[in-house]
Amino acid sequence: MPRRRTLTQRIRDTLGFSVVAILVLFLILRVAGVRSTFSSFFLSVVITIALNVGLSYWNESSARRRAQQDRSYDDRGRRDADIRWREDDRR
Numbered sequence: 001m002p003r004r005r006t007l008t009q010r011i012r013d014t015l016g017f018s019v020v021a022i023l024v025l026f027l028i029l030r031v032a033g034v035r036s037t038f039s040s041f042f043l044s045v046v047i048t049i050a051l052n053v054g055l056s057y058w059n060e061s062s063a064r065r066r067a068q069q070d071r072s073y074d075d076r077g078r079r080d081a082d083i084r085w086r087e088d089d090r091r
Helices: 007-031 038-071
Strands: none
Touching: 007 038
């Protein structure tokens, strides 16, 4: 299982994407005639990073929960079955 990433790693991973995506959006809006300020750009980047980091934590948590649940069932759907007592399926 992959190691958990820290908060700073998650922010670093999403920072480049967030800045570029919001900058492109603001440039398109500027061409369309919508005025924007630096503070609105900064706020948009902060909100995007917060959402991406939160979703990253949530996805990792649900993946770990799912993996833990999958490990607790055997191939026939029995919970916590000991593989040494499984019937031979090669018949």
